[in-house]
Each structure stands twice: as C-alpha cells, then as structure tokens.
Amino acid sequence: MSALFLLLFISIAVAVVFLIAFLWSVKRGQYDDDYTPAVRMLFEDSPEVTNKETKSNQPK
Amino acid sequence: MEVEHFEYDNRTPRDFAIASIVFGLIGMIVGLYIALELVFPNLNLGIPYTTFGRLRPLHTNAVIFAFVGNGIFAGVYYSLQRLCKARMFSDKLSRIHFWGWQLIILAAAITLPLGITTSKEYAELEWPIDIAITIIWVIFGWNMFGTILKRRVQHLYVAIWFYIATFVTVAVLHLVNSFAIPVSLFKSYSWYAGVQDALVQWWYGHNAVAFFLTTPYLGLMYYFVPKAANRPVYSYRLSIIHFWALIFLYIWAGPHHLLYTALPDWAQSLGVVFSFMLIAPSWGGMINGLLTLRGAWDKVREDIVLKFMVVAITAYGMSTFEGPMLSLKNVNAIAHFTDWIVAHVHVGALGWNGMLTFGMLYWLFPRFYGKELFSKKLANFHFWIATLGIMFYAIPLYWAGLTQFEMWRDFTEDGFLQYPNFLETVTQLIPMYALRSLGGTLYLVGFCVMIYNLYKTAKAGSFIADEAAQASSLPTGATPGRVAGEHWHRVIERRPTQLLILSLVVILIGGVIEMVPTFLIKSNIPTIANVQPYTALELQGRDIYVREGCYTCHSQMIRPFRFETERYGEYSKAGEFIYDHPFQWGSKRTGPDLQREGGRYPDSWHYNHMDEPTTMSPGSIMPAYPWLLDDDLDTASTPAKIRAMITLGVPYPENYDRFANMDLMKQSNEITANLKASGIETPPQKEIIAVIAYLQRLGIDIKGENKVIFSTEASLVNPSK
Numbered sequence: 001m002s003a004l005f006l007l008l009f010i011s012i013a014v015a016v017v018f019l020i021a022f023l024w025s026v027k028r029g030q031y032d033d034d035y036t037p038a039v040r041m042l043f044e045d046s047p048e049v050t051n052k053e054t055k056s057n058q059p060k
Numbered sequence: 061m062e063v064e065h066f067e068y069d070n071r072t073p074r075d076f077a078i079a080s081i082v083f084g085l086i087g088m089i090v091g092l093y094i095a096l097e098l099v100f101p102n103l104n105l106g107i108p109y110t111t112f113g114r115l116r117p118l119h120t121n122a123v124i125f126a127f128v129g130n131g132i133f134a135g136v137y138y139s140l141q142r143l144c145k146a147r148m149f150s151d152k153l154s155r156i157h158f159w160g161w162q163l164i165i166l167a168a169a170i171t172l173p174l175g176i177t178t179s180k181e182y183a184e185l186e187w188p189i190d191i192a193i194t195i196i197w198v199i200f201g202w203n204m205f206g207t208i209l210k211r212r213v214q215h216l217y218v219a220i221w222f223y224i225a226t227f228v229t230v231a232v233l234h235l236v237n238s239f240a241i242p243v244s245l246f247k248s249y250s251w252y253a254g255v256q257d258a259l260v261q262w263w264y265g266h267n268a269v270a271f272f273l274t275t276p277y278l279g280l281m282y283y284f285v286p287k288a289a290n291r292p293v294y295s296y297r298l299s300i301i302h303f304w305a306l307i308f309l310y311i312w313a314g315p316h317h318l319l320y321t322a323l324p325d326w327a328q329s330l331g332v333v334f335s336f337m338l339i340a341p342s343w344g345g346m347i348n349g350l351l352t353l354r355g356a357w358d359k360v361r362e363d364i365v366l367k368f369m370v371v372a373i374t375a376y377g378m379s380t381f382e383g384p385m386l387s388l389k390n391v392n393a394i395a396h397f398t399d400w401i402v403a404h405v406h407v408g409a410l411g412w413n414g415m416l417t418f419g420m421l422y423w424l425f426p427r428f429y430g431k432e433l434f435s436k437k438l439a440n441f442h443f444w445i446a447t448l449g450i451m452f453y454a455i456p457l458y459w460a461g462l463t464q465f466e467m468w469r470d471f472t473e474d475g476f477l478q479y480p481n482f483l484e485t486v487t488q489l490i491p492m493y494a495l496r497s498l499g500g501t502l503y504l505v506g507f508c509v510m511i512y513n514l515y516k517t518a519k520a521g522s523f524i525a526d527e528a529a530q531a532s533s534l535p536t537g538a539t540p541g542r543v544a545g546e547h548w549h550r551v552i553e554r555r556p557t558q559l560l561i562l563s564l565v566v567i568l569i570g571g572v573i574e575m576v577p578t579f580l581i582k583s584n585i586p587t588i589a590n591v592q593p594y595t596a597l598e599l600q601g602r603d604i605y606v607r608e609g610c611y612t613c614h615s616q617m618i619r620p621f622r623f624e625t626e627r628y629g630e631y632s633k634a635g636e637f638i639y640d641h642p643f644q645w646g647s648k649r650t651g652p653d654l655q656r657e658g659g660r661y662p663d664s665w666h667y668n669h670m671d672e673p674t675t676m677s678p679g680s681i682m683p684a685y686p687w688l689l690d691d692d693l694d695t696a697s698t699p700a701k702i703r704a705m706i707t708l709g710v711p712y713p714e715n716y717d718r719f720a721n722m723d724l725m726k727q728s729n730e731i732t733a734n735l736k737a738s739g740i741e742t743p744p745q746k747e748i749i750a751v752i753a754y755l756q757r758l759g760i761d762i763k764g765e766n767k768v769i770f771s772t773e774a775s776l777v778n779p780s781k
Contacts, residue, residue, distance in 0.1 A: 003256030004327055007236075007263050011311045014232055018225070018307055030216060031300055037215045038292035041283070045145060045529035047065065 149206025254637025375411020400461025
C-alpha cells in the first residue's frame with residue numbers, strides 16, 4: 001500500500017503549504033481587523049461617487 | 061496616497077458566464093438523455109457513441125468542469141478584480157485562459173463519446189488533454205496571483221483565500237491522479253494498480269468535490285451573498301476559522317468512498333474520522349451564509365438573487381450533513397452502490413452549485429449590460445421550477461436507493477436470497493427513474509427560461525466591457541510592484557514567503573514525478589500466488605470494457621456481507637487487483653457486480669447477451685452492443701500495451717510483446733471454437749471475443765483452477781516445455 005504513504009506525504013505537504021500561508025497571513029496582520037473587510041467589500045468603486053468624496057475629504 | 065483611475069475587465073467574466081450557460085445546457089441535456097436511457101434502454105438508437113456508459117462521463121465532465129468550472133471563472137474574474145481593486149493582471153492571460161478552457165471542453169466532448177477514456181471518474185480525459193488542463197490551470201493561477209500582487213487593498217478578503225486554496229489543491233490533485241503511462245496518443249494506463257489506483261482516484265475524486273465544487277463556490281458565496289443583501293457577512297471571524305479548518309480537513313476524507321472494500325481498514329477509519337469532523341467547518345460556512353441575511357429576510361421575498369442563494373446555501377447545508385452521515389460505515393453499507401449516492405450528489409450539484417450559479421448570473425447580467433433584469437416574473441418562475449425540479453429529482457432516487465438495498469439484502473426464512481435475480485431489483489426502480497427524469501426536465505425548463513431572460517436583458521442594454529473605477533494606491537513599501545525594466549524574478553525575490561510557497565509547489569511536483577515510479581512498482585509483488593497477469597486477449601477485452609464505460613453501471617468489488625457473498629461469491633481481496641491498471645471497482649450498481657463473473661455463464665451466453673441483452677435477461681435495461689460483434693479487434697496495439705504493462709511492473713516474460721499476439725490468436729481461436737460448438741459462427745478477430753475472454757477471466761484466479769501459460773522464446777524452440 002505504498003500509494004497510501006505517497007498520498008500521506010502529498011497531503012501533509014499540501015497541509016504544510018497551507019500552514020505556512022496561514023502563519024504568513026496572521027503575521028502580516030491579515031486578521032487583525034475582522035470587521036472592516038466585511039464592510040469594505042460592499043462599497044463600489046465607481047468614479048462619480050468617490051470623486052466627490054475624495055474632493056471634499058482630501059485637500060489636494 | 062494617490063487616487064488611481066483604472067478599469068475593470070468585464071469581458072472575461074461575461075464570456076465565462078456565457079460559456080457556463082452554453083455548456084450547462086448541453087451537460088444537462090446529456091444528463092436528461094442518459095436518465096431516460098435507464099427507462100427506455102433503446103434510446104441510444106443502436107449506436108455506440110450514445111450509450112449510457114460513454115455519455116455518463118460526458119455528463120459529469122460537462123456539468124463539473126464546463127458548467128460549474130466556467131461559473132467559477134466568471135465569478136472569480138468578476139469578484140477578484142473588485143476585491144483587489146485592480147484590473148486582472150493580464151488581459152492576454154485572461155484570453156488564453158478562456159479559450160484554452162473552452163478547447164479542453166470541446167476535446168472532452170469529442171473524445172468521451174468516442175470511448176477515449178481513462179475510466180477514472182471525473183478524470184476520464186486522456187493524457188494529452190490532461191497536459192492541456194495543467195497548462196491552462198497554471199495560466200489561471202499566474203493571472204490570479206498577478207492580480208493579487210498588484211492589488212490596491214492590503215487585506216485579502218476571505219473569498220480570495222478560498223480561490224487560492226482552490227488553485228493550489230486542484231493543481232496537486234490533478235497531477236497526482238493523472239499520472240499514467242501513454243500507450244498511444246489516445247490511450248494510457250494508470251501508473252497505479254488495483255487498490256492503490258482506487259485510493260488515489262477517490263482521494264482525487266473526493267477532493268474534486270471539495271476543491272472544485274465547494275471551496276470556489278464558498279468564495280463566490282462570500283462575495284455575492286453580502287453584495288446581494290447589501291450587508292456584511294454575519295461573522296468575518298467565523299469565515300476565517302471555517303476556511304482554514306475546511307481546507308485542513310477535506311484532503312483526508314477520500315477513503316470514505318471505499319468503505320468495506322479491499323482498502324486497509326486503518327485507511328478506511330482515517331477517512332471516516334475526517335469526513336465526520338468535516339461537518340463542523342462545512343456548517344460554519346452554511347450558518348455564516350444564512351445568518352448574513354439576519355434581519356433582512358424580507359429582502360429574500362423580493363430579491364431574486366437572494367432567493368437562489370438561500371436555496372443554494374440550504375442545499376449545501378443538507379448535503380454537507382448527509383456527507384458525514386454517509387461516511388459512517390453502517391450508513392455507507394446501505395447507500396454505497398445505490399441511487400442514494402446519485403441523489404446525494406445531485407442535491408449538491410443542482411442545489412448548491414446550480415442555484416448559486418443562477419443567482420450569480422442574475423446578479424451579473426444586469427451589471428454587465430447596465431440594464432435591469434428583463435423579467436422578474438420569469439426569474440421567479442425559474443426559481444420555483446428549479447426548486448421543485450431538485451425535489452422531484454432527489455426524492456425518487458432516495459427511495460430507489462433504499463428499495464434497492466432492501467431488495468439486495470433480503471433473505472427468505474430458509475436463508476436464501478429473496479431476490480436472487482439481480483434484474484428484479486432493477487426493474488423495480490424504473491418508475492423512480494422515470495420520476496427522476498421528470499425532475500431533471502423541470503430543472504432544464506427553468507434553465508431555458510433563464511437563458512431567454514438573460515438574453516433579453518443583454519439585448520436591451522449595451523455591454524460595458526471596461527468598467528471605470530478608482531481607488532487609492534497602497535502605501536508605498538507595503539507590496540512593492542514591479543519597477544519598469546526590472547527582471548520579473550526580482551518581484552518574487554522581494555517576497556520570501558511567496559517564493560517559499562512557489563518553491564514548495566515545484567518541489568512537490570518534482571517529488572511526485574520522482575517518487576511515484578520507484579514507490580509503486582515494488583508493490584506489484586503478488587500477495588496471492590494464484591493471481592496472474594491478464595493474457596493479451598483479456599487485456600484487449602479489458603480495454604474495450606473501459607472504452608464502453610461498463611464501470612458506470614457494474615462494480616467489481618464484492619463487500620464482505622453475507623447478502624453479497626451469497627449473490628456474487630467470495631468477497632474481493634486486495635491481492636486480486638494488482639495487475640489492474642486502472643482499477644474497475646465502479647461506484648454504482650445499475651447492473652450486478654462482475655468481480656466473479658468468470659465461468660458463471662457459457663461463452664455463448666455472453667455473445668447473445670451483448671448482441672441483445674433482453675434475449676438472455678428479459679426486461680434488462682442494458683443497451684445492446686452489436687458493434688462488438690461486427691468490429692475487428694485492433695491487435696496492432698498489443699505489443700505497445702504489453703510493453704507499457706511491463707514498464708509498470710506486470711511480470712510478463714521477457715520480450716513478451718513479440719509473442720503476445722500469437723497467444724492472443726490462439727486464445728481467440730479457442731473461444732471461437734467454443735462458440736461454434738454452441739451453434740454460433742463468428743470470425744475469431746472480432747472484439748466480442750476479447751470481451752468474452754476478459755469477462756470469463758474475472759475473479760477466477762483465487763479459485764486456483766486457472767493457469768495461464770505465456771509463450772516465451774524457450775517455449776517456442778522447445779514446445780514440450
């Protein structure tokens with residue numbers, strides 16, 4: 001049943017890749033804020049609306 | 061921080077959406093057609109290309125990789141740009157990805173009806189197409205990571221995590237499972253044999269469900285449900301937790317497809333434990349999706365997109381509850397090989413994937429074309445007829461599955477099988493099959509209504525190919541992009557973690573290619589002394605068995621239950637399959653198990669049965685295979701096939717490829733003479749002879765009555781040896 005060990009090896013390797021990705025994401029502060037991302041994605045980026053906002057908010 | 065103006069690419073997601081619709085229609089029509097074939101067995105019109113065995117892989121591939129696959133890409137290309145606040149990395153890569161994927165689907169649609177198949181479920185496509193899939197998949201990943209790297213939002217929204225996991229895991233699964241040795245341009249043998257092949261296949265098969273039908277769609281759910289409801293996801297924290305839990309657990313669940321088979325017990329138990337644990341992260345996603353609508357349920361009454369999404373998430377919740385239950389050994393003993401499984405997967409496919417795709421399309425088209433949806437009424441009609449269709453599809457098949465199991469295992473008071481004739485347990489189900497076709501028809505009608513509705517919407521508006529957008533650039537230093545004129549690799553070097561991940565993937569691929577051969581050939585040492593390789597004729601017959609897709613209705617795996625050993629004979633042993641490249645255990649018994657078919661009937665029975673099954677089993681729903689009686693066997697391929705088998709470690713004598721056809725002729729003549737004795741005149745070179753040879757060999761080795769003698773140089777010089 002060597003295929004079993006092959007699959008175990010590959011599955012663990014994939015898990016390690018995911019683990020590294022997980023640690024990376026935690027370290028990079030991806031999860032420090034668990035409120036704004038969920039809200040931010042709701043806003044559209046259409047130029048008409050945001051133009052006014054940026055003009056009023058940001059002196060330039 | 062500077063405000064940058066740019067444009068979102070709507071053309072690529074729009075094209076993928078159209079492709080999803082077109083191939084979804086085709087895939088569902090094929091599905092309905094083969095469902096009707098179980099009610100009207102002559103529906104294939106007597107031609108080989110339209111039999112259930114050849115079209116079933118086309119149906120599954122079309123709905124999984126063409127309908128859902130294009131749906132994934134449509135949703136990913138649309139949402140990823142907006143979540144990253146950046147146009148896709150490269151329009152050229154988007155184009156190559158789109159057309160490459162459609163060409164692969166086209167190749168599948170041509171090769172599968174021709175019988176060009178590896179017979180590994182959901183991985184039936186032959187090796188040249190497998191290579192094309194790998195290339196296109198890498199292009200997809202390249203484009204996706206490129207976009208992520210040039211994003212204008214520091215934070216990766218949870219949907220993106222799901223897309224990344226999808227890309228990485230599907231790449232690995234596809235590579236490992238497709239490992240095969242080519243015999244010709246359109247034929248290859250799986251590198252693994254028997255139990256090992258089965259394990260690798262279902263490790264792949266289950267993760268195809270996990271990482272092609274689940275994780276990308278959860279990502280889409282996390283984008284489109286909050287968007288449609290215009291409120292944030294219920295718990296962002298839960299979404300992160302269930303994401304990581306899901307991807308860590310899913311990859312171990314595969315062996316639950318092989319419970320009570322010849323797979324070692326501990327591997328079965330491992331699969332059960334992880335499958336059961338999966339209920340937690342799966343329901344985490346379901347709960348998070350549904351609770352996003354808390355306090356907004358009134359919107360669901362009005363909003364057509366939300367209606368579809370709610371049914372989709374509910375179906376996801378149901379099938380991810382059912383899944384862990386089905387992976388318990390005692391429940392699996394009932395459901396395995398029956399229509400229960402078919403019902404289960406269709407709740408997932410029609411409910412979760414289908415309804416979510418429809419919701420997404422109803423959201424996307426008005427935005428692509430800057431026009432309100434043509435008709436809310438028609439969309440409502442679609443919603444109800446599709447929901448009813450799912451129920452009409454699933455309920456009869458649940459019933460059929462339980463009926464089938466009860467009939468298989470029923471004993472009389474004297475201890476004999478209540479229904480010794482397998483056919484009785486099939487004809488009993490035909491009314492349920494008819495009802496299921498009705499459910500499929502309803503679903504398909506709804507689909508057609510959607511096409512009309514979306515077409516009218518598109519017609520009324522004008523396509524916005526490039527949608528203007530603006531966003532602030534990221535603070536410099538956060539993720540430095542590529543400086544003009546700089547070597548591309550410098551960009552990766554500045555990101556040690558990405559570099560690490562990339563190199564791990566590369567190492568993984570290299571490791572697999574390196575290890576698989578050395579690892580596996582050693583295990584072909586026979587564990588049962590009597591088990592010998594197939595003769596050349598049997599091998600050819602087996603390839604015809606694979607070509608015709610016999611495994612879609614017949615299993616070759618007798619489980620160790622009294623009701624199975626009474627019906628079929630001794631239960632299956634791992635050592636019996638060591639020369640089976642690929643394995644043919646099957647996953648569904650519309651017909652009886654064939655593992656101990658050898659010697660059960662005379663050659664003439666098989667000849668007549670293939671010509672017209674109802675002459676031997678009145679009422680049979682198996683199609684007739686008259687072309688096997690007419691077509692000549694391609695013996696030119698024998699030497700190459702034998703050589704491939706020798707490479708895979710099958711112990712044929714040295715240089716046997718030179719003598720194989722001689723032995724093949726000899727065995728053909730024997731069977732022909734045997735048929736003649738029963739009054740059947742046939743030339744010995746017909747395909748049917750090879751099929752009979754294979755069927756008569758099945759499962760007889762462990763009885764110790766069979767002894768194959770392979771010709772060698774020595775035996776030819778001195779025939780007495």
